[in-house]
Amino acid sequence: MTGSVKSDLTDYLEKTYPQTRDELFDFLRIPSVSAKSEHNSDTAKAAEWVRSSLETAGLKAQVFPTPGHPIVIGEWRGAEGAPTVLVYGHYDVQPAEPLDLWTSPPFEPTVRNGNIYARGSVDDKGQLFLHIKALQAHLATRGKLPVNVVVIAEGEEEIGSDNLEHFVEEKKDLLAAEAVVISDSAMFAPGQPSILSSLRGLAYFELIVEGPTVDLHSGAYGGAVVNPAMALARILATMHDEKGHVMIEGFYDSVREWKPEVLAGMRKLPFDSETFRKETGAPTLGGEKGYTVLEQLWARPTLEVNGLLSGYIGEGAKTVLPSKAMAKVSCRLVPDQSPQEIEKLILAHVQKVAPKGVNTSVRFLHGGKPWRAELNGPLYDAARRALATAFEKPPVVVGEGGSIPVVGDFERILGAPVLLVGFGLPGENAHAPDEWMSEENFRIGMRAIAAFWDEYGVASKSC
Amino acid sequence: MTGSVKSDLTDYLEKTYPQTRDELFDFLRIPSVSAKSEHNSDTAKAAEWVRSSLETAGLKAQVFPTPGHPIVIGEWRGAEGAPTVLVYGHYDVQPAEPLDLWTSPPFEPTVRNGNIYARGSVDDKGQLFLHIKALQAHLATRGKLPVNVVVIAEGEEEIGSDNLEHFVEEKKDLLAAEAVVISDSAMFAPGQPSILSSLRGLAYFELIVEGPTVDLHSGAYGGAVVNPAMALARILATMHDEKGHVMIEGFYDSVREWKPEVLAGMRKLPFDSETFRKETGAPTLGGEKGYTVLEQLWARPTLEVNGLLSGYIGEGAKTVLPSKAMAKVSCRLVPDQSPQEIEKLILAHVQKVAPKGVNTSVRFLHGGKPWRAELNGPLYDAARRALATAFEKPPVVVGEGGSIPVVGDFERILGAPVLLVGFGLPGENAHAPDEWMSEENFRIGMRAIAAFWDEYGVASKSC
Numbered sequence: 001m002t003g004s005v006k007s008d009l010t011d012y013l014e015k016t017y018p019q020t021r022d023e024l025f026d027f028l029r030i031p032s033v034s035a036k037s038e039h040n041s042d043t044a045k046a047a048e049w050v051r052s053s054l055e056t057a058g059l060k061a062q063v064f065p066t067p068g069h070p071i072v073i074g075e076w077r078g079a080e081g082a083p084t085v086l087v088y089g090h091y092d093v094q095p096a097e098p099l100d101l102w103t104s105p106p107f108e109p110t111v112r113n114g115n116i117y118a119r120g121s122v123d124d125k126g127q128l129f130l131h132i133k134a135l136q137a138h139l140a141t142r143g144k145l146p147v148n149v150v151v152i153a154e155g156e157e158e159i160g161s162d163n164l165e166h167f168v169e170e171k172k173d174l175l176a177a178e179a180v181v182i183s184d185s186a187m188f189a190p191g192q193p194s195i196l197s198s199l200r201g202l203a204y205f206e207l208i209v210e211g212p213t214v215d216l217h218s219g220a221y222g223g224a225v226v227n228p229a230m231a232l233a234r235i236l237a238t239m240h241d242e243k244g245h246v247m248i249e250g251f252y253d254s255v256r257e258w259k260p261e262v263l264a265g266m267r268k269l270p271f272d273s274e275t276f277r278k279e280t281g282a283p284t285l286g287g288e289k290g291y292t293v294l295e296q297l298w299a300r301p302t303l304e305v306n307g308l309l310s311g312y313i314g315e316g317a318k319t320v321l322p323s324k325a326m327a328k329v330s331c332r333l334v335p336d337q338s339p340q341e342i343e344k345l346i347l348a349h350v351q352k353v354a355p356k357g358v359n360t361s362v363r364f365l366h367g368g369k370p371w372r373a374e375l376n377g378p379l380y381d382a383a384r385r386a387l388a389t390a391f392e393k394p395p396v397v398v399g400e401g402g403s404i405p406v407v408g409d410f411e412r413i414l415g416a417p418v419l420l421v422g423f424g425l426p427g428e429n430a431h432a433p434d435e436w437m438s439e440e441n442f443r444i445g446m447r448a449i450a451a452f453w454d455e456y457g458v459a460s461k462s463c
Numbered sequence: 464m465t466g467s468v469k470s471d472l473t474d475y476l477e478k479t480y481p482q483t484r485d486e487l488f489d490f491l492r493i494p495s496v497s498a499k500s501e502h503n504s505d506t507a508k509a510a511e512w513v514r515s516s517l518e519t520a521g522l523k524a525q526v527f528p529t530p531g532h533p534i535v536i537g538e539w540r541g542a543e544g545a546p547t548v549l550v551y552g553h554y555d556v557q558p559a560e561p562l563d564l565w566t567s568p569p570f571e572p573t574v575r576n577g578n579i580y581a582r583g584s585v586d587d588k589g590q591l592f593l594h595i596k597a598l599q600a601h602l603a604t605r606g607k608l609p610v611n612v613v614v615i616a617e618g619e620e621e622i623g624s625d626n627l628e629h630f631v632e633e634k635k636d637l638l639a640a641e642a643v644v645i646s647d648s649a650m651f652a653p654g655q656p657s658i659l660s661s662l663r664g665l666a667y668f669e670l671i672v673e674g675p676t677v678d679l680h681s682g683a684y685g686g687a688v689v690n691p692a693m694a695l696a697r698i699l700a701t702m703h704d705e706k707g708h709v710m711i712e713g714f715y716d717s718v719r720e721w722k723p724e725v726l727a728g729m730r731k732l733p734f735d736s737e738t739f740r741k742e743t744g745a746p747t748l749g750g751e752k753g754y755t756v757l758e759q760l761w762a763r764p765t766l767e768v769n770g771l772l773s774g775y776i777g778e779g780a781k782t783v784l785p786s787k788a789m790a791k792v793s794c795r796l797v798p799d800q801s802p803q804e805i806e807k808l809i810l811a812h813v814q815k816v817a818p819k820g821v822n823t824s825v826r827f828l829h830g831g832k833p834w835r836a837e838l839n840g841p842l843y844d845a846a847r848r849a850l851a852t853a854f855e856k857p858p859v860v861v862g863e864g865g866s867i868p869v870v871g872d873f874e875r876i877l878g879a880p881v882l883l884v885g886f887g888l889p890g891e892n893a894h895a896p897d898e899w900m901s902e903e904n905f906r907i908g909m910r911a912i913a914a915f916w917d918e919y920g921v922a923s924k925s926c
Contacts, residue, residue, distance in 0.1 A: 200682060204780040213744025217894075219663060219865025222767045222795050223759035224739070226749035229768035229790075230703060237700035240693060242818070276687070281676025281786075286689035286820035296686035304685045305692035306783050307774035312791055317667040317829040319793060319865075320769050323744075327692075328775060330782060332685050355705070357749035366780035402682025402782075431680075 034092035058139030066163035069155030083178035084148040089128030090157035093120035101433035115436040122437035123430040127183040134449035146457020185422030193387035193395040196420035201333035201370035226357025229310040232325035244288040298399025339367025378459035390448035497555035521602030529626035532618030546641035547611040552591030553620035556583035564896035578899040585900035586893040590646040597912035609920020648885030656850035656858040659883035664796035664833035689820025692773035695788035707751040761862025802830025841922035853911035
């Protein structure tokens with residue numbers, strides 16, 4: 001099944017690499033921080049930069065304004081009768097702060113130990129750009145692609161993709177595709193290509209416990225008035241048992257079993273939990289008993305306290321009996337749990353366990369559905385072959401504990417399966433100082449995606 | 464046992480009342496806010512004002528500097544062979560903020576419905592000044608007092624009396640007394656004179672639970688890393704049972720039984736728990752089962768959460784797994800619990816219940832011993848008689864849920880019993896906007912204290 005990437009593509013990518021690298025560095029120099037309005041001209045500049053590089057690659061490209069940052073679309077539709085694939089990426093980046101923790105300036109790309117250090121190097125400019133260059137390799141060497149391709153690059157991924165869903169709905173015809181490809185994730189380990197098979201969903205709540213009208217003197221009132229902070233602690237404590245199981249009634253009812261071969265594959269991954277523990281700094285690992293760490297992270301739902309606030313939090317001693325207490329609580333969900341279902345269960349649980357003497361309320365803040373790939377069909381077959389060819393090693397299937405809401409949106413609106421294949425690496429500091437992308441991964445990534453188009457052209461014809 | 468206040472004293476107090484009232488208002492106009500350094504000249508001015516009014520009353524008075532605000536001492540030692548009584552009060556006041564909630568300006572005394580509204584009216588300028596005027600009534604009409612009297616007025620009561628203990632230690636000879644009298648508390652109800660028989664102590668802690676080195680992404684790590692905020696909630700929840708009992712092992716071991724007659728007296732007090740509940744705004748009252756509200760507040764120790772802080776507390780949803788969580792926890796103590804003993808018990812408890820996967824630490828922040836009066840001897844006999852005479856109703860014995868650390872200091876350093884007899888009223892807003900003191904209580908208070916000196920002169924001779 002493994003072969004080699006076609007030499008015309010490889011040759012082109014190698015020959016043009018010095019130029020490609022210069023261009024990538026130009027892209028990385030644009031501080032397109034979507035969260036900060038003082039960078040609005042930079043995000044606009046980055047959008048125009050992407051448009052221009054799509055044109056250079058041989059696609060027809062334009063910038064669409066949105067109420068927020070613009071969306072760039074590139075199209076090549078020369079493969080009549082062939083399927084269309086949508087490639088998604090984003091040109092915006094996280095804020096670079098704290099700046100003093102960067103070894104080299106965040107917007108001055110610098111290579112150290114084979115890694116390109118810059119804000120956005122791996123998330124997601126490098127991964128978006130390797131897609132553009134893989135397309136260019138095809139169009140420059142052969143004048144065509146085996147399938148039709150639409151590239152969509154947004155500028156609001158780091159601030160919640162607020163305008164994307166509406167844009168996709170509105171431009172459903174322009175974006176219509178048989179498959180979606182996204183490179184915005186990491187490989188399991190260096191040299192180990194990986195296909196991301198699952199994302200957890202989210203249900204995020206604010207839990208408020210209210211007692212007296214104002215903070216009371218804990219001497220004058222303490223002992224007769226129920227303490228909202230203690231009541232909150234008692235409510236939260238009922239949500240887990242000592243084995244880390246979530247004790248919300250019905251919480252696990254919709255959890256769908258994993259395919260045994262996917263679970264078996266996860267268990268075979270060379271994962272070192274001690275390295276993982278050290279990375280977190282936690283004294284020991286914990287979590288739900290009876291599951292491996294990777295299962296806990298990828299295959300099991302959670303309930304976490306994200307924040308606590310009540311009463312006096314300054315220095316020293318202030319003797320208040322707080323009038324209220326707040327907890328941010330969120331659940332990571334797995335198929336087929338839904339945020340709406342979990343909201344109902346949490347509400348019912350809080351009503352059941354809330355002590356007398358306080359009023360409780362639960363406010364739903366944010367939700368997203370979990371996602372799991374079917375891992376079959378021409379899209380996945382092509383990805384497996386292309387990755388095995390480029391990396392000279394078959395890909396593994398991995399999960400992801402976090403959420404990427406656009407994945408579900410694309411599947412729902414376009415009715416097309418999504419392939420998540422990323423070229424980042426563990427420890428890449430995607431949202432932290434000293435973000436980096438392996439330069440080797442960037443180069444092999446271009447070859448892998450170039451090969452993917454060949455493989456997908458074949459695979460999609462055969463079905 | 465009840466009689467009437469001697470008419471020479473009453474006549475003098477009545478005759479001079481317009482002048483007395485003007486002087487009180489002058490005193491209340493000085494914004495002697497000890498917490499704010501911009502008021503340092505005002506606290507100095509208030510100290511000098513007290514010194515001068517002690518001199519006017521016929522005492523020898525001087526102002527002693529301290530590292531903080533000055534202490535004023537007045538002395539009259541003309542009763543050779545008779546005991547000496549120390550009268551304590553404070554001339555500093557709480558900050559007046561929020562100013563917009565005052566009906567009339569905080570430092571412009573205004574009478575409405577028979578109450579004098581001003582910051583410091585009841586806490587404690589009005590109560591200190593009525594002592595000075597009662598002394599003046601004796602010295603002006605008779606040229607003498609039946610006992611020797613030392614008045615001590617400090618300017619740091621509202622900020623923790625940091626310099627008082629050291630001052631009392633150092634000036635032990637100057638302050639040597641057979642009894643101490645303090646008027647800085649409230650009566651149980653209008654027209655109902657009250658003797659304060661107990662204060663709760665305090666043991667205040669900060670409990671820290673630490674897990675990962677930094678806040679983690681709750682998607683990428685949630686499920687495998689123990690959540691410090693959830694661990695904290697679980698630890699706190701073990702500290703109470705559902706009946707409001709404190710579940711720290713040994714917590715109640717040192718609780719001394721109350722005298723049955725004192726408990727019986729408490730139970731007979733006309734206390735309306737629904738009025739109390741409405742005042743707090745809590746949906747229902749709670750606390751330790753098996754005790755009345757007044758027992759819960761005065762006779763039983765507590766464990767309260769005073770503050771909670773962990774992770775993300777801003778608006779909306781941020782998916783962090785917090786690196787640490789903090790709770791402020793304090794216990795109100797009753798005799799013979801001690802802050803040191805409670806500290807040991809809390810430490811042992813936290814160590815016992817802390818889950819794996821986090822590190823816990825407990826930091827002792829502040830403590831104070833509980834206090835209970837013996838309620839007998841010439842001091843209390845005199846107080847009972849004087850209050851009954853002035854108010855035409857025998858006093859009741861009440862407790863106080865809060866702490867006044869100087870009480871224990873005086874008893875310990877001077878070896879003298881303390882009498883707490885106050886003329887405030889429930890709802891007096893001592894630390895809130897619209898602080899007030901009943902003008903009638905101010906006037907009867909002067910008569911009661913004037914009568915007290917006569918009664919104590921007799922009672923102390925007879926023993």
